[in-house]
Amino acid sequence: MADGGPLALGYDIGGTNIRAIPVASTGPVGEWTHVRRPDRPELMLDAIVGLWRRAAEQHDIAAIGVGCAGVVDCSGVVRTSPNIAMLSHYPMRELVAAATGLPVAVDNDATAAAWAEASVPGRWVDNLALVTFGTGIGGGFVLDGRLYRGASGFAGEIGHMTVVAGGILCVCRRRGCWERYASGSALGHQARDAVAAGRAPTVLAAAGGETRAVQGEHVLRLAAAGDPVAEGLVAEHARWIALGLDSLANLLDPSVFVLGGGVSEAGETFRAAVEAAYHHAVVDREARGPAEIRLSQYGDRAGAVGAGLVALDLLGG
Ligand SMILES: [Zn+2]
Numbered sequence: 273m274a275d276g277g278p279l280a281l282g283y284d285i286g287g288t289n290i291r292a293i294p295v296a297s298t299g300p301v302g303e304w305t306h307v308r309r310p311d312r313p314e315l316m317l318d319a320i321v322g323l324w325r326r327a328a329e330q331h332d333i334a335a336i337g338v339g340c341a342g343v344v345d346c347s348g349v350v351r352t353s354p355n356i357a358m359l360s361h362y363p364m365r366e367l368v369a370a371a372t373g374l375p376v377a378v379d380n381d382a383t384a385a386a387w388a389e390a391s392v393p394g395r396w397v398d399n400l401a402l403v404t405f406g407t408g409i410g411g412g413f414v415l416d417g418r419l420y421r422g423a424s425g426f427a428g429e430i431g432h433m434t435v436v437a438g439g440i441l442c443v444c445r446r447r448g449c450w451e452r453y454a455s456g457s458a459l460g461h462q463a464r465d466a467v468a469a470g471r472a473p474t475v476l477a478a479a480g481g482e483t484r485a486v487q488g489e490h491v492l493r494l495a496a497a498g499d500p501v502a503e504g505l506v507a508e509h510a511r512w513i514a515l516g517l518d519s520l521a522n523l524l525d526p527s528v529f530v531l532g533g534g535v536s537e538a539g540e541t542f543r544a545a546v547e548a549a550y551h552h553a554v555v556d557r558e559a560r561g562p563a564e565i566r567l568s569q570y571g572d573r574a575g576a577v578g579a580g581l582v583a584l585d586l587l588g589g
Pocket residue numbers: 431432442443444445446449
């Protein structure tokens with residue numbers, strides 16, 4: 273045991289792989305192990321238990337935490353998962369606890385990730401909002417020092433806050449949701465629109481001359497290299513992000529926003545653009561200074577690390 277305390281095994285249930293990492297109260301210990309996600313739900317438990325057995329050969333695992341994309345209720349049942357259709361009404365906590373005999377915590381991955389980001393040793397934050405930018409937008413909140421799950425465990429579905437009445441149609445079948453304007457895939461849409469209008473030749477070139485191939489990553493990479501057209505697209509996208517962050521700040525008053533998800537891998541280019549747009553959005557608010565904007569400390573490990581930390585809390589210190 274790295275720090276003399278108990279260890280949990282934190283899981284990330286992804287669309288392609290199931291990954292696990294040992295977690296101490298101070299954070300991750302060691303590296304990921306993973307298996308390909310099985311195609312059938314009856315094999316899911318075997319895959320999860322297999323990773324636990326492997327970890328238990330090297331570590332004394334005292335609890336299990338599972339971070340899962342999708343809607344996870346307070347009893348540890350995965351109601352729906354966007355990438356894994358078979359995880360519908362899947363009683364994750366009950367099954368894993370019965371198979372391992374250990375205390376098990378199951379949370380939405382962004383909810384768990386918020387707990388990890390608030391619990392970085394030496395940088396504890398009592399009021400934090402984690403916002404993940406990828407295909408959609410996810411969120412997780414730590415409020416007054418506690419992980420916030422809501423009445424049913426469904427809090428943090430912030431990608432579906434309406435920011436444009438009657439706006440772009442969303443996967444949730446409503447219009448004008450924040451993630452249609454501010455997610456990573458929205459940046460790709462905005463870039464393709466700019467290319468189609470002849471406003472972004474450098475972006476088109478970066479995508480091999482194929483408009484349909486233009487993605488947000490092309491724009492972020494060019495912006496990092498100082499391309500002015502790409503910088504303009506990133507700034508426009510950041511204004512959409514700031515619009516939602518400003519609403520979250522009014523609602524929750526966090527001291528820190530953590531930016532996570534695939535888009536945040538663009539690093540300082542992305543963070544600085546969001547910070548500039550956000551500071552501009554809050555410039556007239558005298559009572560509250562703008563929250564700090566940070567990049568995720570744990571990156572793609574945040575959900576599993578946070579789930580592991582929640583599981584350690586089940587041990588009662
Ligand atoms: Zn929506």
